């Protein structure tokens with residue numbers, strides 16, 4: 001089968017246009033950085049389509065117009081794609097690098113076409129710009145690749161690396177030919193792979209964007225279901241899951257887990273006196289105080305209202321009591337700013353140890369609850385531990 005450049009460009013342009021419309025109309029109805037990134041990618045596809053259509057109808061344009069305008073479309077599309085990817089990932093946009101790369105690409109190609117025409121060097125220069133492009137995208141994706149929940153990022157990094165390897169292969173194979181210019185259009189394996197992937201590029205990159213977007217949505221949903229929106233700490237569901245994970249780890253190490261139930265004393269009076277919004281601010285301050293007292297590996301979550309749970313792995317009773325006492329004293333010693341006044345807040349704490357042999361954490365939670373009840377009955381602002 002023989003396809004000329006015009007036909008290939010028409011197919012590519014049509015593909016990019018359809019994808020641009022799908023992405024644009026399929027992402028309306030909301031506004032956040034990831035959705036805006038997808039829309040920017042739609043804009044880039046539209047420019048790619050314009051560049052391809054110019055090539056498809058090249059007989060309508062002069063060589064110079066084709067070169068200058070066509071490259072402006074393509075290089076702007078590449079720059080927009082870099083920024084769009086960063087937006088989808090929630091990173092800083094960094095327009096400057098993307099724009100500078102586009103300008104360098106445009107100037108280089110223009111110079112090698114008009115001032116000092118050299119087709120081979122132009123191919124090399126275009127490849128260098130594409131490699132820089134791919135590298136900027138890899139840099140944006142890099143941070144997440146180590147985590148298991150960012151598999152789409154890893155896939156995209158591999159895809160960009162493969163693109164760099166192919167560009168290197170194509171250029172090395174061209175430059176090592178006795179007559180490199182003739183090799184550019186020859187049906188060698190690398191040229192066939194290159195043209196095939198170049199043709200699929202709008203589709204492949206768009207699928208990559210959607211995979212990333214899907215992954216980001218999954219992560220947001222996961223967090224929304226497990227994070228308390230007011231205080232930003234783990235909620236009940238998150239605590240339940242974390243409890244099981246910690247217990248499984250404790251079993252394997254034959255260690256125990258400390259459980260603390262922390263409840264603010266007379267919190268209702270804050271709401272009654274200052275209003276609910278100020279009560280919320282006090283809760284935030286309370287969580288910050290608790291967090292400051294925890295070791296790495298300890299977990300704090302909100303059980304509900306003004307009650308918090310701390311899970312502290314690998315502790316004995318004495319360590320747990322010391323931790324609870326530190327938290328209690330720190331809160332008693334802090335002044336909580338409320339509506340221009342300072343409020344002296346105290347907490348009552350019920351403590352319990354979950355033994356590694358326990359089937360789940362529920363029994364320890366209940367014991368900590370009983371101890372908390374005793375602390376309240378004993379006059380509040382104190383720590384009680386339950387017998388295991």
Ligand SMILES: Nc1nc2c(ncn2[C@@H]2O[C@H](COP(=O)(O)OP(=O)(O)OP(=O)(O)O)[C@@H](O)[C@H]2O)c(=O)[nH]1
Pocket residue numbers: 230263264265266267268269271275276277278279280283304305306376380
């Ligand atoms: N501001 C605010 N208040 C909350 C929130 N959740 C629960 N509360 C309030 O916390 C108060 C808890 O009241 P109580 O259960 O009577 O407990 P308390 O006043 O702290 O008294 P003791 O626990 O017995 O010391 C209620 O007034 C709830 O409205 C919240 O998210 N924000």
